[in-house]
Amino acid sequence: MVSDASRKAAEGLIAALPQPAGEAGWVRDVRAAARTRLFEAGAPHRRDEYWRFTDPARLVAPQSAPVVDAGEVAADHGGDGIDAFPGIDAHRIGFVNGVLRPDLSAHARLDGVAIASLADVLTQDITIARELFGKLELAGQEKVLRPLAMLNTAAARAGVVLQVTGTVATPIHLGYRQIGEGAAVLRHVVRVESGGDLTLIESGHAANSLIEVDVAPGGTFRHLRVSLGDKTPTVAQIFGRVGEGATFKSFTLTADGSLMRNETVIDLVGDDAVGHVAGAVLGRGGDHIDNTVFVTHSALRGESRQVFKNVLTETSTAVFQGKIFVRQPAQKTDGYQISQSVVLDDGAEFLVKPELEIYADDVKCSHGSTTGALDPDGLFYLMARGIPRRLAEAMLIEAFADEAIEEIDDPAMADAMRGHVSAWMAERA
Numbered sequence: 001m002v003s004d005a006s007r008k009a010a011e012g013l014i015a016a017l018p019q020p021a022g023e024a025g026w027v028r029d030v031r032a033a034a035r036t037r038l039f040e041a042g043a044p045h046r047r048d049e050y051w052r053f054t055d056p057a058r059l060v061a062p063q064s065a066p067v068v069d070a071g072e073v074a075a076d077h078g079g080d081g082i083d084a085f086p087g088i089d090a091h092r093i094g095f096v097n098g099v100l101r102p103d104l105s106a107h108a109r110l111d112g113v114a115i116a117s118l119a120d121v122l123t124q125d126i127t128i129a130r131e132l133f134g135k136l137e138l139a140g141q142e143k144v145l146r147p148l149a150m151l152n153t154a155a156a157r158a159g160v161v162l163q164v165t166g167t168v169a170t171p172i173h174l175g176y177r178q179i180g181e182g183a184a185v186l187r188h189v190v191r192v193e194s195g196g197d198l199t200l201i202e203s204g205h206a207a208n209s210l211i212e213v214d215v216a217p218g219g220t221f222r223h224l225r226v227s228l229g230d231k232t233p234t235v236a237q238i239f240g241r242v243g244e245g246a247t248f249k250s251f252t253l254t255a256d257g258s259l260m261r262n263e264t265v266i267d268l269v270g271d272d273a274v275g276h277v278a279g280a281v282l283g284r285g286g287d288h289i290d291n292t293v294f295v296t297h298s299a300l301r302g303e304s305r306q307v308f309k310n311v312l313t314e315t316s317t318a319v320f321q322g323k324i325f326v327r328q329p330a331q332k333t334d335g336y337q338i339s340q341s342v343v344l345d346d347g348a349e350f351l352v353k354p355e356l357e358i359y360a361d362d363v364k365c366s367h368g369s370t371t372g373a374l375d376p377d378g379l380f381y382l383m384a385r386g387i388p389r390r391l392a393e394a395m396l397i398e399a400f401a402d403e404a405i406e407e408i409d410d411p412a413m414a415d416a417m418r419g420h421v422s423a424w425m426a427e428r429a
Contacts, residue, residue: 006042009060010147013043016062017155017185020122027122030134034153037138041145050144053319053351054290058233058259059148063207066097066182084203084226085416090173093160097177098184098206100158104175112166113198118159118187129161129189136212136239140265143325144294148235149263152210156187164196164219171413176204178232183207192219192246199223199410205230210237217244217270224413225252225262228420233259244270244299251408253417254289255282255424261290268295268302268330278307278407280417282424283316283348290319297330297360304334309404310341311397311421312348313428323355324365331360337367342374342400344393394425 014035020027043060044051093115094104100117121129134153140146162172178184186209192198194216202209202225215221225236234257242248252262266275281289295304310318324335341350354367374396382392401421408414 002040002042006045007039009043010038010041012062013060013151014038014154016064017183018065020155020157023122024125026125026130027133031154034134034150037141038147038150038154041147041150044147050292050321053321053353054261054288059235059261063181063183066178066180066184084228085173085201085413086419088171088412088416090171090201092173092175094175095158095177095184095186095206097179097182098158098186100160110168110170110172112164112168112196113172114163114165115172116161118161118189119157121161127161128163128191132189132191132212132214136214136241137210139241139267140239140294146237146263146265148208149210149237149239152185152187152208152237156185156210159187159189162188162190162198162200164190164192164198166195167197168199171199171201173201173203176202176206176209178205178207186210188212190214190221192216192221194218196220201225202236203227205232205234206236207232208235210239213238213240213248215240215242215246215248217246219243220247221249222409223250224408225250226420227252227254227257227260229256230260231258235261235263237263238265240264240266240275242266242268242270242273242275245272246270247274249276249407249409250278251404251417252279252291253420254279254291255420256284257287257289259288261292263292265294266296267298268304269298271300272302273299274303276305276407278305278404280401280404280421281308281310281312281318282421283310283318284313284428285316286314287316288319289317290321292319292321294323294325295335297324297326297333297335299330301332302330302334304336305407306337306339307404307407308339309401310339310350311344311401312341312350313344315345315347317349317351319351320369321353322367323357324367326358326360326363326365328359331362333360333363333365335363335365339369340400341371342397343371344374390428394422397425398422
């Protein structure tokens, strides 16, 4: 039973944010149900099993929506303040303090995808979003309660709705920028139809962001998220449903975040579905970066991979909580999970919780985790050939992180991630 304090904290989160108005009746019903679920669950607390490694106190402090003067953001940054993917052509959509900024967004038409503002779509009775908005988030609460996702469903007003009907040749880049105090809340809804193919990029900072992704049979969805130097407490969530023969792949690079929680929840509901979730963490100072992943296998011959690499210095902390849940019908499941950390300073810490929960009897599932210093033999080998210690460390770290980066299909985007790792290591020199 939820405590009075936890319930009051949840009520405070809702009360601090402006309540959406002018929306269709079905949206009001979804939001009312989400508020009820949030009050019943209560705000997350360190005593909760899935928060015992990460103190959510700063994430649940009530914050009103921020405001910003339109002149404060330069249009040439696309709203995210960083160029996370240099040299890569992408269709930019910019958000500042949780508000869609048309002046920071591309307006050219893309073949194979219909793009709409979430705020506009939620005023309509007939829309593809009606089948998804709040539905995938609700399904993702089955085994583990996720109150911050409930909050997003109850309060998010800004975002995009993407309906992918073909191959989208240009990635869509959602760029976020937050200025000043407050909590920017963003929600995106994506439907990839059969045969559709989309690459979606996120970069920048929003206090609470959530994507619901439905990948129809034979569809392909690729997702890359980059968050660099965010000192605002942040939670980024993605809920996916993957149909027969469909593919879902997600990669997140998180560096220098004072408190960041990345949650990925996917359900492989169709036979022969593929779900890969990977990430790299670069932590220093007092950073606390948490990757929490829950993959459900619900059908035959599903394939999942979870590959996470962490590089930790000074007093930084990385958390990995990864679960593979196999339902009884999901025979022939192939589930793989690995999380590894290199700790470069004695004050850094890696906290890990790998889990398997299996109800099928014909599966191949494994998990593993390691934590340690750099390989002394490899370091000695490089230094013996005249390479300075810091450069030798950087070379070994880049090779270490590459197993996760190799999960990215696009070579140019993989190289961009390698560039961020190299730049981060160079700053340490």
